[in-house]
Amino acid sequence: MALLVKGGTVVNADFTQRADVLVADGKVVAVGPDLEAPAGAEVIDAGGAYVMPGGIDPHTHMELPFMGTVASEDFYSGTTAGAVGGTTTIIDFVIPSPQQDLLDAYHTWRGWAGKAATDYSFHVAVTWWSDSVRAAMGTLVNELGVNSFKHFMAYKGAIMCDDEVLVNSFTRARELGALCTVHAENGELVAHLQQQLLAMGITGPEGHPQSRPSAVEGEAADRAIRIAQVLNVPLYIVHNSCIESLQAITRARNEGQRVFGEVLAGHLLVDDGVYRHNDWDYAAHHVMSPPFRPKAHQEALWRGLQAGMLQTTATDHCCFCTPQKRMGHNNFTQIPNGTGGVEDRMHVLWHHGVNSGRLTPSEFVAVTSTNAARIFNIYPRKGLIAPGADADIVIWDPARERTISKDSHHQKIDFNIFEGMVVKGINTVTIANGAVVYRDGDVRTVRGAGRYVDRPPFPSYYDAVKRAAEVNAPSAVTRTG
Numbered sequence: 001m002a003l004l005v006k007g008g009t010v011v012n013a014d015f016t017q018r019a020d021v022l023v024a025d026g027k028v029v030a031v032g033p034d035l036e037a038p039a040g041a042e043v044i045d046a047g048g049a050y051v052m053p054g055g056i057d058p059h060t061h062m063e064l065p066f067m068g069t070v071a072s073e074d075f076y077s078g079t080t081a082g083a084v085g086g087t088t089t090i091i092d093f094v095i096p097s098p099q100q101d102l103l104d105a106y107h108t109w110r111g112w113a114g115k116a117a118t119d120y121s122f123h124v125a126v127t128w129w130s131d132s133v134r135a136a137m138g139t140l141v142n143e144l145g146v147n148s149f150k151h152f153m154a155y156k157g158a159i160m161c162d163d164e165v166l167v168n169s170f171t172r173a174r175e176l177g178a179l180c181t182v183h184a185e186n187g188e189l190v191a192h193l194q195q196q197l198l199a200m201g202i203t204g205p206e207g208h209p210q211s212r213p214s215a216v217e218g219e220a221a222d223r224a225i226r227i228a229q230v231l232n233v234p235l236y237i238v239h240n241s242c243i244e245s246l247q248a249i250t251r252a253r254n255e256g257q258r259v260f261g262e263v264l265a266g267h268l269l270v271d272d273g274v275y276r277h278n279d280w281d282y283a284a285h286h287v288m289s290p291p292f293r294p295k296a297h298q299e300a301l302w303r304g305l306q307a308g309m310l311q312t313t314a315t316d317h318c319c320f321c322t323p324q325k326r327m328g329h330n331n332f333t334q335i336p337n338g339t340g341g342v343e344d345r346m347h348v349l350w351h352h353g354v355n356s357g358r359l360t361p362s363e364f365v366a367v368t369s370t371n372a373a374r375i376f377n378i379y380p381r382k383g384l385i386a387p388g389a390d391a392d393i394v395i396w397d398p399a400r401e402r403t404i405s406k407d408s409h410h411q412k413i414d415f416n417i418f419e420g421m422v423v424k425g426i427n428t429v430t431i432a433n434g435a436v437v438y439r440d441g442d443v444r445t446v447r448g449a450g451r452y453v454d455r456p457p458f459p460s461y462y463d464a465v466k467r468a469a470e471v472n473a474p475s476a477v478t479r480t481g
């Protein structure tokens with residue numbers, strides 16, 4: 001089925017042009033002025049709006065079993081909500097329990113994700129270490145399309161990695177040409193502070209940010225970066241929420257290290273005042289890790305995004321409804337950690353990024369789509385509108401407004417951290433794999449239409465990593481005496 005998007009301005013990360021876009025069989029086949037519609041093609045008049053690559057959210061957790069419950073958003077509802085908000089690809093996380101076979105977990109998640117409406121891929125978490133984990137990482141990379149591994153430096157007693165696991169896994173990832181990613185918080189310190197706060201009688205959600213001060217995140221970011229430096233392995237730090245982790249990334253990048261940073265829409269826009277709200281449910285709905293921070297951190301994160309020290313934006317979409325949050329009613333450490341946002345990321349980023357003059361439309365495309373495609377090695381298939389690319393496209397009306405609300409959103413959660421926010425500049429049409437999945441309020445996603453996206457190893461930045469290793473290879477001294 002062919003589709004012609006006429007009369008728009010195509011915005012890619014590095015060029016903008018007035019052009020039509022012709023799509024056939026799920027791919028972009030032509031981009032240029034005055035394209036002819038083939039017989040039988042559907043024609044969509046973009047009416048001068050922007051035509052941009054569909055968003056890539058590189059950090060979601062659909063139907064994740066976590067902290068004694070299961071995230072309420074499933075792969076179908078979550079990818080549908082994403083499509084309504086202009087996101088056409090998610091990279092979710094396979095999280096094996098400690099001692100669980102990684103391949104077993106991977107196949108379980110693949111089974112759950114079969115209902116996705118748009119394309120998806122997986123990072124796989126390394127939560128323990130053994131020879132079998134080492135072997136499974138090889139199978140995942142060489143046979144199953146995984147090119148990134150996740151390491152939780154927090155969640156002690158559950159999925160936390162110690163330094164020994166980090167060193168083993170980073171070393172193995174480097175051999176395989178995979179990208180190491182970390183959730184950077186010192187889990188030992190968090191556990192210590194949690195016990196202290198509980199002993200002081202602080203049991204409400206306000207205990208959550210107090211048990212996870214920004215220094216805890218900064219320490220872990222620095223440690224992961226230094227381990228990656230010694231092992232000469234590229235590193236991606238997820239959900240940077242604070243000045244300390246941004247500084248760690250900035251220093252490392254300024255010193256030539258290949259470190260990438262992600263920031264969540266929530267961390268750019270929500271501050272820690274939410275935890276002191278009088279309504280327990282309201283405060284608990286913001287319990288996620290790392291927590292929302294004092295306002296000064298938000299402006300620093302925006303600057304980091306503008307300066308290119310942070311390259312990607314994500315949501316960490318991990319939904320828990322009110323009854324689930326109430327599992328921690330007497331103890332904040334038992335409130336399931338996570339918030340939603342997959343439907344809202346692109347909208348709030350445009351409104352607070354482009355409308356405020358922080359980002360150009362091309363920079364918006366870079367931080368919502370192209371950079372993730374490049375870093376996770378699915379570019380130019382994703383993150384670009386050009387012949388040969390997947391036809392994942394949004395038509396974006398910079399004048400159209402939306403008021404964000406739990407009452408009208410499509411996310412399967414009874415709360416929205418952006419509740420009441422009026423955003424200007426939203427997608428009116430979303431095209432995924434060449435099919436219109438959303439148009440002007442009409443949701444047309446199809447359960448199971450999404451495809452698993454294989455991500456090959458050795459992204460191009462690995463060439464530089466390998467060359468640096470050759471140049472700096474250990475050497476022995478040949479002595480004559």
Ligand SMILES: NC(=O)NCCC(=O)O
Binds near residue numbers: 183287288290318338
């Ligand atoms: N972020 C969060 O609070 N929940 C999801 C798991 C994680 O990413 O740490």
Ligand SMILES: [Zn+2]
Binds near residue numbers: 183238239
């Ligand atoms: Zn995390």
Ligand SMILES: [Zn+2]
Binds near residue numbers: 060318
């Ligand atoms: Zn996460």
